[in-house]
Amino acid sequence: xSTNNKSIKNKILGLKKRKNAIILAHYYQIPEIQDIADNxxxxxxxxxxxxxxxxxMIVFCGxxxxxxxxxxxxxxxxxxxxxxxxxxxxxESCPPEDxxxxxxxxxxxxxxxxxxxxxxxxxxxxxxxxxxxxxxIVNTFGKDEKLIFAPDKNxxxxxxxxxxRDMILWNGTCEIHDILTVEKVLKLKEEYPEAPLIAHPxxxxxxxxxxxxxxxxxALLNYTKKSKEKIFIVATETGIKHQxxxxxxxxxxxxxxxxxxxxxxxxxxxxxxxxxxxxYSLEEEKFEINMNKELLKKAYEPIKKMMDLSK
Ligand code: 13P
Numbered sequence: 001x002s003t004n005n006k007s008i009k010n011k012i013l014g015l016k017k018r019k020n021a022i023i024l025a026h027y028y029q030i031p032e033i034q035d036i037a038d039n040x041x042x043x044x045x046x047x048x049x050x051x052x053x054x055x056x057m058i059v060f061c062g063x064x065x066x067x068x069x070x071x072x073x074x075x076x077x078x079x080x081x082x083x084x085x086x087x088x089x090x091x092e093s094c095p096p097e098d099x100x101x102x103x104x105x106x107x108x109x110x111x112x113x114x115x116x117x118x119x120x121x122x123x124x125x126x127x128x129x130x131x132x133x134x135x136x137i138v139n140t141f142g143k144d145e146k147l148i149f150a151p152d153k154n155x156x157x158x159x160x161x162x163x164x165r166d167m168i169l170w171n172g173t174c175e176i177h178d179i180l181t182v183e184k185v186l187k188l189k190e191e192y193p194e195a196p197l198i199a200h201p202x203x204x205x206x207x208x209x210x211x212x213x214x215x216x217x218x219a220l221l222n223y224t225k226k227s228k229e230k231i232f233i234v235a236t237e238t239g240i241k242h243q244x245x246x247x248x249x250x251x252x253x254x255x256x257x258x259x260x261x262x263x264x265x266x267x268x269x270x271x272x273x274x275x276x277x278x279x280y281s282l283e284e285e286k287f288e289i290n291m292n293k294e295l296l297k298k299a300y301e302p303i304k305k306m307m308d309l310s311k
Contacts, residue, residue, distance in 0.1 A: 008275045015282040021057035027217040028239035028270040033061045042218040043115050044130040061273045063088045068119050071289040072299045079289045082277035086269045093172030094151035096120035109146040123298035128306045132216035158201045176237050176267045177202035179258040188233045199235035238266050
Protein backbone atom coordinates (compact mmCIF):
# COMPACT_ATOMS: atom_id res chain seq x y z
CA UNK A 1 0.00 0.00 0.00
CA SER A 2 1.40 3.44 -0.92
CA THR A 3 2.11 6.02 1.83
CA ASN A 4 -0.76 8.12 0.54
CA ASN A 5 -3.20 5.19 0.69
CA LYS A 6 -1.98 4.30 4.17
CA SER A 7 -2.60 7.84 5.32
CA ILE A 8 -6.12 7.84 3.81
CA LYS A 9 -6.83 4.52 5.50
CA ASN A 10 -5.59 5.80 8.89
CA LYS A 11 -7.67 8.96 8.57
CA ILE A 12 -10.76 6.89 7.75
CA LEU A 13 -10.20 4.59 10.72
CA GLY A 14 -9.64 7.55 13.06
CA LEU A 15 -12.74 9.41 11.92
CA LYS A 16 -14.82 6.26 12.07
CA LYS A 17 -13.92 5.80 15.72
CA ARG A 18 -14.38 9.48 16.62
CA LYS A 19 -17.81 9.68 15.00
CA ASN A 20 -18.99 6.24 16.12
CA ALA A 21 -19.47 5.28 12.49
CA ILE A 22 -19.35 1.91 10.76
CA ILE A 23 -18.52 1.09 7.19
CA LEU A 24 -20.67 -1.50 5.44
CA ALA A 25 -19.39 -2.79 2.11
CA HIS A 26 -20.82 -5.03 -0.58
CA TYR A 27 -18.65 -7.79 -2.05
CA TYR A 28 -18.52 -5.91 -5.35
CA GLN A 29 -16.58 -3.00 -3.82
CA ILE A 30 -12.89 -2.47 -4.63
CA PRO A 31 -10.53 -4.55 -2.43
CA GLU A 32 -9.22 -1.56 -0.41
CA ILE A 33 -12.75 -0.72 0.69
CA GLN A 34 -13.60 -4.34 1.51
CA ASP A 35 -10.47 -4.37 3.68
CA ILE A 36 -11.48 -1.39 5.84
CA ALA A 37 -15.15 -2.35 6.21
CA ASP A 38 -16.65 -3.32 9.55
CA ASN A 39 -18.92 -5.71 7.69
CA UNK A 40 -18.81 -7.08 4.16
CA UNK A 41 -21.74 -8.99 2.78
CA UNK A 42 -24.41 -9.63 0.22
CA UNK A 43 -27.57 -7.51 0.11
CA UNK A 44 -29.34 -9.43 2.87
CA UNK A 45 -26.35 -9.58 5.21
CA UNK A 46 -25.82 -5.84 4.79
CA UNK A 47 -29.47 -5.08 5.49
CA UNK A 48 -29.12 -7.12 8.68
CA UNK A 49 -25.83 -5.38 9.57
CA UNK A 50 -27.47 -1.99 9.24
CA UNK A 51 -29.73 -3.02 12.13
CA UNK A 52 -27.32 -5.01 14.28
CA UNK A 53 -24.96 -2.28 15.43
CA UNK A 54 -24.63 0.52 17.96
CA UNK A 55 -23.20 3.09 15.56
CA UNK A 56 -24.64 6.58 15.09
CA MET A 57 -23.55 6.72 11.49
CA ILE A 58 -23.33 4.24 8.62
CA VAL A 59 -21.09 4.87 5.63
CA PHE A 60 -22.58 2.60 3.01
CA CYS A 61 -20.09 1.42 0.40
CA GLY A 62 -22.38 -0.11 -2.15
CA UNK A 63 -25.03 1.22 -4.49
CA UNK A 64 -27.79 3.71 -3.75
CA UNK A 65 -30.67 1.27 -3.15
CA UNK A 66 -28.56 -0.46 -0.49
CA UNK A 67 -27.88 2.74 1.43
CA UNK A 68 -31.55 3.66 1.05
CA UNK A 69 -32.54 0.27 2.51
CA UNK A 70 -30.21 0.85 5.47
CA UNK A 71 -31.89 4.22 6.09
CA UNK A 72 -35.37 2.68 5.87
CA UNK A 73 -34.36 0.04 8.41
CA UNK A 74 -32.48 2.43 10.70
CA UNK A 75 -34.09 5.86 10.25
CA UNK A 76 -32.58 7.16 13.50
CA UNK A 77 -29.04 6.73 12.15
CA UNK A 78 -27.22 9.05 9.79
CA UNK A 79 -26.71 6.97 6.62
CA UNK A 80 -24.15 8.22 4.13
CA UNK A 81 -23.22 7.11 0.64
CA UNK A 82 -19.83 8.36 -0.62
CA UNK A 83 -21.12 8.84 -4.19
CA UNK A 84 -24.80 9.42 -4.93
CA UNK A 85 -24.23 8.44 -8.58
CA UNK A 86 -23.58 4.83 -7.55
CA UNK A 87 -26.85 3.53 -8.99
CA UNK A 88 -28.11 0.18 -10.24
CA UNK A 89 -29.32 -0.82 -13.70
CA UNK A 90 -32.05 -2.97 -12.15
CA UNK A 91 -33.39 -0.15 -10.01
CA GLU A 92 -33.26 2.20 -13.02
CA SER A 93 -35.12 -0.33 -15.17
CA CYS A 94 -38.22 0.02 -13.02
CA PRO A 95 -39.53 3.61 -12.86
CA PRO A 96 -42.27 3.92 -10.20
CA GLU A 97 -44.84 5.60 -12.50
CA ASP A 98 -44.51 2.80 -15.10
CA UNK A 99 -44.59 0.14 -12.44
CA UNK A 100 -47.73 1.62 -10.89
CA UNK A 101 -49.52 1.34 -14.27
CA UNK A 102 -48.20 -2.20 -14.77
CA UNK A 103 -49.45 -3.20 -11.32
CA UNK A 104 -52.89 -1.75 -12.07
CA UNK A 105 -53.26 -4.23 -14.92
CA UNK A 106 -53.08 -7.08 -12.38
CA UNK A 107 -55.20 -5.92 -9.44
CA UNK A 108 -55.49 -9.42 -7.95
CA UNK A 109 -51.71 -10.01 -7.90
CA UNK A 110 -49.34 -9.65 -4.95
CA UNK A 111 -46.01 -7.96 -5.64
CA UNK A 112 -42.66 -9.44 -4.64
CA UNK A 113 -39.81 -7.06 -5.36
CA UNK A 114 -36.13 -7.83 -5.45
CA UNK A 115 -34.26 -5.51 -3.10
CA UNK A 116 -32.45 -3.98 -6.12
CA UNK A 117 -35.16 -1.35 -6.61
CA UNK A 118 -35.96 2.16 -5.43
CA UNK A 119 -37.75 2.98 -2.16
CA UNK A 120 -40.79 3.97 -4.28
CA UNK A 121 -40.97 0.48 -5.81
CA UNK A 122 -40.53 -1.06 -2.37
CA UNK A 123 -43.46 1.04 -1.18
CA UNK A 124 -45.58 -0.45 -3.99
CA UNK A 125 -44.65 -4.02 -3.00
CA UNK A 126 -46.12 -6.60 -0.63
CA UNK A 127 -42.75 -8.06 0.28
CA UNK A 128 -39.06 -7.68 -0.62
CA UNK A 129 -36.54 -10.44 -1.26
CA UNK A 130 -32.84 -10.70 -2.00
CA UNK A 131 -30.98 -13.27 -4.07
CA UNK A 132 -30.26 -15.31 -0.94
CA UNK A 133 -33.86 -15.66 0.25
CA UNK A 134 -35.90 -15.18 -2.97
CA UNK A 135 -37.03 -18.80 -3.29
CA UNK A 136 -38.04 -19.02 0.38
CA ILE A 137 -39.91 -15.72 0.21
CA VAL A 138 -41.81 -16.75 -2.93
CA ASN A 139 -42.64 -20.08 -1.29
CA THR A 140 -44.37 -18.29 1.60
CA PHE A 141 -47.16 -17.61 -0.91
CA GLY A 142 -49.70 -20.33 -1.74
CA LYS A 143 -49.18 -22.18 -5.03
CA ASP A 144 -52.38 -20.63 -6.41
CA GLU A 145 -51.60 -17.06 -5.46
CA LYS A 146 -51.11 -14.68 -8.33
CA LEU A 147 -47.75 -12.96 -8.16
CA ILE A 148 -45.78 -10.23 -9.87
CA PHE A 149 -41.99 -10.38 -9.54
CA ALA A 150 -39.96 -7.21 -10.17
CA PRO A 151 -37.60 -5.94 -11.42
CA ASP A 152 -35.16 -8.77 -12.38
CA LYS A 153 -36.61 -11.02 -15.08
CA ASN A 154 -33.64 -13.44 -14.91
CA UNK A 155 -34.01 -14.02 -11.18
CA UNK A 156 -37.81 -14.19 -11.59
CA UNK A 157 -37.54 -16.78 -14.38
CA UNK A 158 -35.10 -18.81 -12.27
CA UNK A 159 -37.57 -18.86 -9.36
CA UNK A 160 -40.47 -19.70 -11.69
CA UNK A 161 -38.41 -22.58 -13.01
CA UNK A 162 -37.49 -24.13 -9.68
CA UNK A 163 -40.80 -23.50 -7.91
CA UNK A 164 -43.05 -24.38 -10.87
CA ARG A 165 -44.80 -21.01 -10.64
CA ASP A 166 -45.88 -18.60 -13.29
CA MET A 167 -45.13 -15.22 -11.73
CA ILE A 168 -45.54 -12.24 -14.03
CA LEU A 169 -42.10 -10.72 -14.53
CA TRP A 170 -41.08 -7.10 -14.90
CA ASN A 171 -38.67 -6.75 -17.80
CA GLY A 172 -35.51 -5.64 -15.96
CA THR A 173 -31.98 -7.02 -15.83
CA CYS A 174 -28.66 -6.37 -14.13
CA GLU A 175 -26.40 -5.08 -16.90
CA ILE A 176 -23.40 -6.87 -15.38
CA HIS A 177 -24.88 -10.36 -15.16
CA ASP A 178 -27.09 -10.16 -18.24
CA ILE A 179 -24.11 -9.43 -20.49
CA LEU A 180 -22.37 -12.75 -19.73
CA THR A 181 -22.65 -15.16 -22.63
CA VAL A 182 -22.89 -18.93 -23.06
CA GLU A 183 -20.04 -18.77 -25.61
CA LYS A 184 -17.62 -17.33 -23.04
CA VAL A 185 -18.65 -19.89 -20.44
CA LEU A 186 -18.22 -22.76 -22.93
CA LYS A 187 -14.78 -21.49 -23.84
CA LEU A 188 -13.74 -21.43 -20.19
CA LYS A 189 -15.25 -24.88 -19.61
CA GLU A 190 -13.12 -26.18 -22.47
CA GLU A 191 -10.04 -24.59 -20.94
CA TYR A 192 -10.82 -25.75 -17.37
CA PRO A 193 -12.90 -28.94 -17.79
CA GLU A 194 -12.70 -29.89 -14.09
CA ALA A 195 -13.75 -26.49 -12.76
CA PRO A 196 -17.34 -26.14 -11.52
CA LEU A 197 -19.33 -23.21 -12.88
CA ILE A 198 -20.87 -21.16 -10.08
CA ALA A 199 -23.31 -18.41 -11.03
CA HIS A 200 -25.37 -15.59 -9.55
CA PRO A 201 -29.11 -15.97 -10.29
CA UNK A 202 -29.13 -12.58 -12.05
CA UNK A 203 -27.43 -14.36 -15.00
CA UNK A 204 -29.43 -15.44 -18.07
CA UNK A 205 -31.33 -18.76 -17.94
CA UNK A 206 -28.95 -20.37 -20.47
CA UNK A 207 -25.99 -19.75 -18.16
CA UNK A 208 -27.88 -20.86 -15.06
CA UNK A 209 -28.81 -24.09 -16.87
CA UNK A 210 -25.09 -24.88 -17.21
CA UNK A 211 -24.20 -24.00 -13.60
CA UNK A 212 -23.09 -26.49 -10.97
CA UNK A 213 -24.15 -24.11 -8.24
CA UNK A 214 -26.37 -21.00 -8.19
CA UNK A 215 -26.46 -18.55 -5.32
CA UNK A 216 -26.11 -15.03 -3.94
CA UNK A 217 -22.63 -13.55 -3.60
CA UNK A 218 -22.38 -14.89 -0.02
CA ALA A 219 -23.55 -18.33 -1.14
CA LEU A 220 -21.00 -18.39 -3.99
CA LEU A 221 -18.25 -17.42 -1.56
CA ASN A 222 -19.30 -20.12 0.92
CA TYR A 223 -19.39 -22.69 -1.85
CA THR A 224 -15.77 -21.96 -2.79
CA LYS A 225 -14.70 -22.11 0.87
CA LYS A 226 -16.28 -25.53 1.42
CA SER A 227 -15.59 -27.16 -1.95
CA LYS A 228 -12.62 -29.48 -2.45
CA GLU A 229 -12.19 -28.22 -6.03
CA LYS A 230 -9.15 -26.11 -6.82
CA ILE A 231 -10.40 -24.02 -9.77
CA PHE A 232 -13.80 -22.33 -10.16
CA ILE A 233 -15.45 -20.57 -13.08
CA VAL A 234 -17.36 -17.70 -11.50
CA ALA A 235 -20.25 -15.96 -13.27
CA THR A 236 -20.79 -12.75 -11.35
CA GLU A 237 -19.23 -9.34 -10.77
CA THR A 238 -15.43 -9.20 -10.41
CA GLY A 239 -15.33 -7.81 -6.82
CA ILE A 240 -16.19 -11.15 -5.20
CA LYS A 241 -12.81 -12.57 -6.25
CA HIS A 242 -11.07 -10.58 -3.49
CA GLN A 243 -12.87 -12.45 -0.69
CA UNK A 244 -12.67 -15.81 -2.49
CA UNK A 245 -8.92 -15.45 -2.80
CA UNK A 246 -8.59 -14.17 0.77
CA UNK A 247 -10.42 -17.17 2.20
CA UNK A 248 -8.90 -19.76 -0.16
CA UNK A 249 -5.52 -18.43 -1.34
CA UNK A 250 -4.57 -21.86 -2.73
CA UNK A 251 -7.58 -21.93 -5.09
CA UNK A 252 -8.04 -20.27 -8.47
CA UNK A 253 -11.05 -18.22 -9.51
CA UNK A 254 -11.76 -17.54 -13.16
CA UNK A 255 -14.29 -14.75 -13.48
CA UNK A 256 -16.36 -15.17 -16.65
CA UNK A 257 -15.46 -12.27 -18.90
CA UNK A 258 -18.20 -10.56 -20.84
CA UNK A 259 -15.93 -9.70 -23.74
CA UNK A 260 -12.26 -10.23 -24.47
CA UNK A 261 -10.16 -7.32 -23.14
CA UNK A 262 -13.04 -5.53 -21.49
CA UNK A 263 -13.99 -4.93 -17.90
CA UNK A 264 -17.71 -4.97 -18.66
CA UNK A 265 -18.50 -7.10 -15.63
CA UNK A 266 -16.85 -4.63 -13.30
CA UNK A 267 -19.96 -2.85 -12.02
CA UNK A 268 -19.10 0.77 -12.80
CA UNK A 269 -21.59 1.90 -10.17
CA UNK A 270 -20.03 -0.17 -7.38
CA UNK A 271 -16.57 0.92 -8.47
CA UNK A 272 -17.51 4.61 -8.13
CA UNK A 273 -16.82 4.34 -4.40
CA UNK A 274 -13.14 5.05 -3.71
CA UNK A 275 -11.07 5.44 -0.53
CA UNK A 276 -10.85 9.20 -1.15
CA UNK A 277 -14.63 9.44 -1.38
CA UNK A 278 -15.10 7.40 1.81
CA UNK A 279 -12.74 9.79 3.62
CA TYR A 280 -14.62 12.83 2.28
CA SER A 281 -17.91 11.22 3.25
CA LEU A 282 -16.77 10.77 6.85
CA GLU A 283 -15.14 14.20 7.09
CA GLU A 284 -18.05 16.16 5.69
CA GLU A 285 -20.82 13.71 6.64
CA LYS A 286 -21.89 13.52 3.03
CA PHE A 287 -23.97 12.40 1.21
CA GLU A 288 -26.80 11.80 3.58
CA ILE A 289 -29.72 9.58 2.56
CA ASN A 290 -33.00 11.29 3.32
CA MET A 291 -36.55 10.61 2.29
CA ASN A 292 -39.96 11.76 3.36
CA LYS A 293 -41.56 10.07 6.36
CA GLU A 294 -44.46 8.63 4.39
CA LEU A 295 -42.19 6.93 1.87
CA LEU A 296 -39.95 5.70 4.66
CA LYS A 297 -42.91 4.12 6.42
CA LYS A 298 -44.43 2.59 3.27
CA ALA A 299 -41.11 1.13 2.12
CA TYR A 300 -40.37 -0.22 5.61
CA GLU A 301 -43.36 -2.59 5.79
CA PRO A 302 -42.38 -4.97 2.94
CA ILE A 303 -38.71 -4.96 4.01
CA LYS A 304 -39.69 -5.71 7.60
CA LYS A 305 -41.78 -8.68 6.39
CA MET A 306 -38.72 -10.05 4.62
CA MET A 307 -36.46 -9.46 7.62
CA ASP A 308 -38.91 -11.27 9.92
CA LEU A 309 -38.89 -14.27 7.57
CA SER A 310 -35.09 -14.26 7.26
CA LYS A 311 -33.98 -14.39 10.89
P1 13P B 1 -26.50 -10.18 -3.67
O1 13P B 1 -25.75 -9.19 -2.88
O2 13P B 1 -27.81 -10.51 -3.02
O3 13P B 1 -25.73 -11.39 -4.03
O4 13P B 1 -26.89 -9.49 -5.05
C1 13P B 1 -25.91 -8.90 -5.83
C2 13P B 1 -26.38 -7.63 -6.36
O5 13P B 1 -27.35 -7.55 -7.02
C3 13P B 1 -25.66 -6.42 -6.03
O6 13P B 1 -26.27 -5.32 -6.59
